[in-house]
Amino acid sequence: MADRHHSGLLAIWISLISNIILTALKIAAGLVLASPVLLADGVHNAGDIIATVAALTSSMVSKKPADDDHPYGHGKAEVVASAFVAVILVLAAFWIGIQSIGALFKPPGEESWLALGAAAISLLWKQALYIYTIRVGNATKSKSVLATAYDHLADVYASLAAVIGIGLGLLGDRLNWDWAAYGDPIAGIVVSLLVLKLAYEIGRDSVDILMERNVSVEKLAYYEALIRTADNVKRIDRVRAREHGHYIIVDVRVGVPHDYTIQQGHDISRQLKKLIMDYDPDVVEVMIHLNPWEPSAYTPHV
Structure with missing residues (x-):
C-alpha cells in the first residue's frame, strides 16, 4: 500500500511540474508568435494546474489513517478531487467551445511552422503523460491519479485540435484553400464535445462512489462464492461492498448455527475476513455480522 501511495504521488508531481512548464511555454509561444490557438491552449492548461494541485492534495489526505472523526479512513478525499477535476473539465469544454464558435465569425489569423511545432510537442508530451x-x-486504484490521467487525455484532444487547425491553416495557405483557415475552430468544437464526454464519465463515477454504490455484480458474486466455502456458514443473508477512494469496505451478514460459542463465531468471522482480503488486496475492512441459524428456520435475519 505504501508503494502504491508513493507511485501515485510521483505521477501527480510529474503531472503538476509538466503542466506548469507547458502552460508557461504555450502562453509565451502564443504571445510571441501571435497564435490565438496556442494562447487559448495555454490558458486551458492553466486550469489543469489547479486540477492537479487538487489531485495532489487529495492524494496526500486520502492516505491519512482513520481517526475518531473519520473511522473509515480518508479515502473519499480522492473522490472529491475527482469530482472537482470533472467540474474543471466541464468549464474547459465550454470555454473551448465558446472560443471556437467565436473564431468562426472572425477573420482567420496567419499560422506559423513554429506554432505547429509547439503544438506537436505539447501533443506528444501530454500523450506520454496520459x-x-x-x-x-x-x-x-487511485481516483485522483486516474482523474489526472483523464485530464491529460483532454489536453491530448486539445493539442491534437491545435495541430490539425494550424496544419490545415498552413496547408490552406500553400494550396489556396480558403476553408482550411477555419480548421482550428471546427476542430476545437469537436474537442469541446470530447472533453465534455470525459467530464461526464469522471463525474458520474465520482457521484456513484460518494453515493456509496455497490461494487460490480461480478465482484459481489465472487465474494459470495468465497463465503460459501467457509466452514459452518449455513446461510448468506447479505453481502455489500463499496469503494472508499482507493480501497474497498465489505459488509457481510451470514447465518451460523445458533448454539455456537462466541469463540466459534469469532473464528468464523476471522476466516471470512481472511478469505475476502486474500482474494482482493483492495479490501481493507470486512465488517461481519453473525445471525443465529437453525435447521428449521428459513427467514433471513437482518
Missing part, C-alpha cells in the same frame, strides 16, 4: 498516469492510476 499513458504513464493511466497505468499508475490503474495499478494503484
Whole structure:
C-alpha cells in the first residue's frame, strides 16, 4: 500500500511540474508568435494546474489513517478531487467551445511552422503523460491519479485540435484553400464535445462512489462464492461492498448455527475476513455480522 501511495504521488508531481512548464511555454509561444490557438491552449492548461494541485492534495489526505472523526479512513478525499477535476473539465469544454464558435465569425489569423511545432510537442508530451498516469492510476486504484490521467487525455484532444487547425491553416495557405483557415475552430468544437464526454464519465463515477454504490455484480458474486466455502456458514443473508477512494469496505451478514460459542463465531468471522482480503488486496475492512441459524428456520435475519 505504501508503494502504491508513493507511485501515485510521483505521477501527480510529474503531472503538476509538466503542466506548469507547458502552460508557461504555450502562453509565451502564443504571445510571441501571435497564435490565438496556442494562447487559448495555454490558458486551458492553466486550469489543469489547479486540477492537479487538487489531485495532489487529495492524494496526500486520502492516505491519512482513520481517526475518531473519520473511522473509515480518508479515502473519499480522492473522490472529491475527482469530482472537482470533472467540474474543471466541464468549464474547459465550454470555454473551448465558446472560443471556437467565436473564431468562426472572425477573420482567420496567419499560422506559423513554429506554432505547429509547439503544438506537436505539447501533443506528444501530454500523450506520454496520459499513458504513464493511466497505468499508475490503474495499478494503484487511485481516483485522483486516474482523474489526472483523464485530464491529460483532454489536453491530448486539445493539442491534437491545435495541430490539425494550424496544419490545415498552413496547408490552406500553400494550396489556396480558403476553408482550411477555419480548421482550428471546427476542430476545437469537436474537442469541446470530447472533453465534455470525459467530464461526464469522471463525474458520474465520482457521484456513484460518494453515493456509496455497490461494487460490480461480478465482484459481489465472487465474494459470495468465497463465503460459501467457509466452514459452518449455513446461510448468506447479505453481502455489500463499496469503494472508499482507493480501497474497498465489505459488509457481510451470514447465518451460523445458533448454539455456537462466541469463540466459534469469532473464528468464523476471522476466516471470512481472511478469505475476502486474500482474494482482493483492495479490501481493507470486512465488517461481519453473525445471525443465529437453525435447521428449521428459513427467514433471513437482518
